[in-house]
Amino acid sequence: MPYPSKLTPDAIEAAAWYLFNTGGPDALSMRPLADALGVRPGSLYRYFDSRDTLLAALTERAARDLQREIQFAAENHLPRNALQAVAGAYLHYARTQPHAYALLLVPADEGSSPGLKTSAGKELWNTLLRLVGDLSGNPDDTDHAVALWTFLHGAASLERAGVYGPSGPRSGLELGLAAILDHAQEAGSARNAPS
Amino acid sequence: MPYPSKLTPDAIEAAAWYLFNTGGPDALSMRPLADALGVRPGSLYRYFDSRDTLLAALTERAARDLQREIQFAAENHLPRNALQAVAGAYLHYARTQPHAYALLLVPADEGSSPGLKTSAGKELWNTLLRLVGDLSGNPDDTDHAVALWTFLHGAASLERAGVYGPSGPRSGLELGLAAILDHAQEAGSARNAPS
DNA sequence: GTCTATACCTTGATAGAC
DNA sequence: GTCTATCAAGGTATAGAC
Known part of the structure; x- marks a missing residue:
């Protein structure tokens, strides 16, 4: 069952929301965010075009x-x-x-x-x-x-x-x-x- | 006459002020600032401890x-x-x-x-x-x-x-x-x- | 004293292998 | 769908040439 992927937009957004509200804009960087999700930085870009897109969602x-x-x-x-x-x-x-x-x-x-x-x-x-x-x-x-x-x-x-x-x-x-x-x-x- | 150095705090601040007001915070980076002054980035640190110190002056x-x-x-x-x-x-x-x-x-x-x-x-x-x-x-x-x-x-x-x-x-x-x-x-x- | 050269680390982002 | 590289640009620190 390969269907349930590790990442979903919501999961990413939730983790980003936490990082952002905790440590401010600087704390929301792609690498730590990927770490928090147990994933590699590049993977995030399959769901959000850029950091700015992610910020727009927040x-x-x-x-x-x-x-x-x-x-x-x-x-x-x-x-x-x-x-x-x-x-x-x-x-x-x-x-x-x-x-x-x-x-x-x-x-x-x-x-x-x-x-x-x-x-x-x-x-x-x-x-x-x-x-x-x-x-x-x-x-x-x-x-x-x-x-x-x-x-x-x-x-x-x-x-x-x-x-x-x-x-x-x-x-x-x-x-x-x-x-x-x-x-x-x-x-x-x-x-x-x-x- | 080695005395008149290329850099002075005022000259740096003036150039920084220009960069900053023109392009915003992101435009004020040490490398372009050094370029504008015909100098290497490291040289700036003889006059300002850090970018933040420079920002404080501005x-x-x-x-x-x-x-x-x-x-x-x-x-x-x-x-x-x-x-x-x-x-x-x-x-x-x-x-x-x-x-x-x-x-x-x-x-x-x-x-x-x-x-x-x-x-x-x-x-x-x-x-x-x-x-x-x-x-x-x-x-x-x-x-x-x-x-x-x-x-x-x-x-x-x-x-x-x-x-x-x-x-x-x-x-x-x-x-x-x-x-x-x-x-x-x-x-x-x-x-x-x-x- | 003044500046250059160089190196280190962290960013965001992309291309292509698997 | 995810990983592995890899890139360019940023701030900063230090060693050494003049």
Whole structure:
């Protein structure tokens, strides 16, 4: 029975995901990955054209993961609280899976596509857009969604860069988040009761 | 006259700066750098311990550059307009020198220190803090400064990731910026006229 | 003191044998 | 489908020529 081959795309991806999340991009190299799978480096190329292709798969996976966390966090909350919870979940994911998160927003010039232009990435955006719409009353409120996402990513990114220091800028973040949510909410009120 | 050596730290740094800003991190490799200087790779190590040391020098340089741009943009403006101009200058720098900008906020685990913890980086922060203080009336308003910087970096970062698309989310960014500046300004008013 | 020559090791990737 | 070579390019270290 020669059928069950040692390798499958899923097995490779799983091992790669582990290596990547454990040690970051540098830890994901073809040789150690092959070692982990009990195989020779060259064999991997039968399933993934290149390391970049493999990274693209991991990117998609990261987007799906984060989208699920966001969705879950928002459930059973009123709009304002939902977004507050989403912000927490977003930052929590960026904190606990920093490498995977970084994959989502790789600069455009560094090969692989931006990560959030994947199908999973678009779903993530739509989820955010819907939640913001619930707050502001505008179902297609891209402006506030963009502002919110911009702020969340900035927070995740600066935190990861170690800029905030140990004491943490919690108050600064909460303040900024509140400023944006307030703005969206006021826009909603103005809609319902135009002067 | 054997004295004038072919290499000087400044010459190396300048060539490295050019390579780096032109082609990104990958373009800064020791061999091409040596070629550009008409020298053998090994020679570079008399002046810089490693590629990382060289990168650290470039990081310092980037922080200095950005700080100067910010300072210049803020001159001769009233607080609110100054910060608006600063935001523009910040994003402009991130747009036109993307690689140098990225150097400032390298994730903490990727070797070299966060870039903004250099002396030039601290100056940058102090500049921002002062300008925010002028608006809110609180000379040490770290909260609003953090919120503003978080938002600016998020914008620079998402833009670079190509997330906003060609049409640009100008309105979303202006809206978020306005929300934060308004919040700071209102805090200032409340200070002067406490209820 | 300054630079060259050279070598070592690790990457990603490919071609062809089995 | 997997292995065995093998390649080019990268960062780095050292020994020795000038």
